[in-house]
Amino acid sequence: MTPAELRKQCEKGSFDRPTAGYCDGYVQANLVALPERYAADFEAFCRKNPKPCPLLEVVGPGTSLTSRLAPGADLINTLPRYRIWIDGECRHEVKEISAFYREDLVFFLLGCSFSFEEALMKAGIRLRHVEQKKNVSMYRTRIPLEPSGPFRGEMVVSMRPIHWSRVADACIITGRYPDVHGAPVHVGYPGMIGIRDISKPEYGDAVEILSDEVPVFWACGVTPQNVLLQAKLPFAITHAPGHMFVGDLKNEQFARGCCR
Amino acid sequence: MTPAELRKQCEKGSFDRPTAGYCDGYVQANLVALPERYAADFEAFCRKNPKPCPLLEVVGPGTSLTSRLAPGADLINTLPRYRIWIDGECRHEVKEISAFYREDLVFFLLGCSFSFEEALMKAGIRLRHVEQKKNVSMYRTRIPLEPSGPFRGEMVVSMRPIHWSRVADACIITGRYPDVHGAPVHVGYPGMIGIRDISKPEYGDAVEILSDEVPVFWACGVTPQNVLLQAKLPFAITHAPGHMFVGDLKNEQFARGCCR
Incomplete structure (x- = not known):
């Protein structure tokens, strides 16, 4: 189609x-x-x-x-x-x-971010939510936005678990797509950006994070x-x-x- | 000079x-x-x-x-x-x-890696071992090397604590220098690459990792x-x-x- x-x-x-x-x-x-x-x-x-x-x-x-x-x-x-x-x-x-x-x-x-997910998968980086046909996990954070008129608040992020050896690749690949959220806003520690419980996303579906994977966070269009x-x-x-x-x-x- | x-x-x-x-x-x-x-x-x-x-x-x-x-x-x-x-x-x-x-x-x-450290600092990414005039922290890992003749073993890595918001930048910047170790081999969790105690480097000096920083690991020339x-x-x-x-x-x- x-x-x-x-x-x-x-x-x-x-x-x-x-x-x-x-x-x-x-x-x-x-x-x-x-x-x-x-x-x-x-x-x-x-x-x-x-x-x-x-x-x-x-x-x-x-x-x-x-x-x-x-x-x-x-x-x-x-x-x-x-x-x-x-x-x-x-x-x-x-x-x-x-x-x-x-x-x-x-x-x-x-x-x-659908646009950069294609590039990640072409580079052999597996995306669990795609493989499991789930919606990506999304979270409210404490990362402040620059206000403008009535528009203000905190950033919503999407999270993808990435194998420990591919985190830098994921940063570099998505960094090439600044018009579709670009490089991650954070890597590694949910608590540092105000996410209390990584197993309970505010939007989308929860996905498992395996013991050899690191949670990587991108700015999200739900913001x-x-x-x-x-x-x-x-x-x-x-x-x-x-x-x-x-x-x-x-x-x-x-x-x-x-x-x- | x-x-x-x-x-x-x-x-x-x-x-x-x-x-x-x-x-x-x-x-x-x-x-x-x-x-x-x-x-x-x-x-x-x-x-x-x-x-x-x-x-x-x-x-x-x-x-x-x-x-x-x-x-x-x-x-x-x-x-x-x-x-x-x-x-x-x-x-x-x-x-x-x-x-x-x-x-x-x-x-x-x-x-x-001295070569990419200059690029990191120019981008405003602070490097504690440089500021404190210490040697960078280096660790033996479980990451296997490809053997050749008598040469074999595991990778030694250097670690730099990076502010939570600059990790992706550090990956992208160092990724531009493939001839001087390039992008990180791992981000975030020392245990995933076989490092037991991050406070005890096998080479170089220990540096503090603050609560808003993530440990980032690069392949090291001590290998x-x-x-x-x-x-x-x-x-x-x-x-x-x-x-x-x-x-x-x-x-x-x-x-x-x-x-x-």
Whole structure:
């Protein structure tokens, strides 16, 4: 299935699953849509916090058509599932957002770690949550974010257990993808970043950490949803976790440096 | 002081100190000199174990003049201090090796982590052993080496405590210097690589690990001395620990990739 075919199936309502594992090699993105009056503050927030909020594209107001990630593709109804936020609460999870569309909406597409996971696996680094078909483990931390207007809070991180001998490789490989969270924000000790119980992630699924593995922590695209919740905006739309926008660009187009 | 001036002072006998902190920015190298009959096995050993034994140059037999690291410079008496090994034992530590020179000696110059420490400090990563003017902490591990002829054993590693937020940076920065040990061989848990007591290094000095720091382990140039000891060769010469060969090339010439 091509990204265009997947987006078409979403529009027809026949695709209603998480997008992980579909359209291998193509970029997937987190979506946040806000009324224009909050857009400048949110864009500044992303620029100040590029590891958890790597801004790939801004669309609108007045249009919902992307020009970079999938030129000409609409962001309305082409994701499998959306969340509608009213007064800082997630009130609806829906497949169809035509009824919620407003001319003043600005759409933010943010990088997603699915892109660097492909590079890790190509290098022979095993990812337990992928092998076990689970969602990645995600945790709230004490790592502070740079505030901007109503947007503030702490970073959410994803955790992947990595074999003791491949930790440096994992840092170097993901460091080549600064637009999809980049290198880890921490390696080794959950307590140092305020995680009390590594066996109880706040989002996603728990995975086992074997005795020859080290927990490695990356900035996570769930961070903006956590921040939206605290900002209590009157209205916002996001993707539903795991139900991403699939673009026409290849993950490899986001690799930096000549060391690939 | 230029590298040529330092080597001249060594020849005159007026420089008799460890070379750390001298000739900033210039490459320093470990030295191993062996009779020709062991040279092919040792060179193969280095090629098979490039992280602990990164081969920068091979000199001889029949000459002791380098052509790469310091074109035309002699390796005889230009290091501040040497060790003479007889039947696998270190019998002498001397400033003058003219009396021990043999026509069949082959000299191996191996990369040294002093080169990447400069890059770490330039990136604002603090190194406690440098700040406290101590030798770096080094440990024997259970990480096996690829054997070659009489040369075999386990890797020796150096350890530097790194702030929790800079571990990935330390991996990425040192990964650009594959000729001077490169990226860490392990991050985080001493026990996983067979180190029982992190407060008791087998070589060098102990340094404190603060509560917000992670121990990071790099392959160490002391590995070949440990291997020589086990190989029990009838004759060998090495530098004395910390008393390195100082070349005319800059550390930056050993950086790889365009990400500097």
